[in-house]
Amino acid sequence: MSIKQNVARTIRRVKEERHISIEILAKELDVTKSAVQAYLKGDSNPRADTLELLAEKCGVSMIELVSDPLPGGEQAETMVGAARLLGGLPPEKREECVEHLLAMAAIFAEMQDN
Numbered sequence: 001m002s003i004k005q006n007v008a009r010t011i012r013r014v015k016e017e018r019h020i021s022i023e024i025l026a027k028e029l030d031v032t033k034s035a036v037q038a039y040l041k042g043d044s045n046p047r048a049d050t051l052e053l054l055a056e057k058c059g060v061s062m063i064e065l066v067s068d069p070l071p072g073g074e075q076a077e078t079m080v081g082a083a084r085l086l087g088g089l090p091p092e093k094r095e096e097c098v099e100h101l102l103a104m105a106a107i108f109a110e111m112q113d114n
Helices: 003-018 022-029 033-041 048-058 062-066 073-086 091-113
Strands: none
Touching (some): 003 033, 003 062, 003 091, 022 033, 022 048, 048 062, 048 073, 062 073, 073 091
């Protein structure tokens, strides 16, 4: 499962468990309603800093937010560590690294599917 799909799954679960609307969730996450809708559809690729905020606001670990509940936690921990390091990079390098990080996540997801 891709990061986008895992984010959607986690947000959907939190939304259902807490019985809250998209509007309330958007307000709690300090994002637009359309951003939450895109996350829920799996259409949006949140930035690394947004992923950290989502994990915090949803009350889940970063690993739970981006990874399958299946084996692969070590890979997810590697991805989370890399995402945290991105925060110290200059913006132009950060964007380049985020692309590589997402590519690595896709490769890990493919490995889990096989």
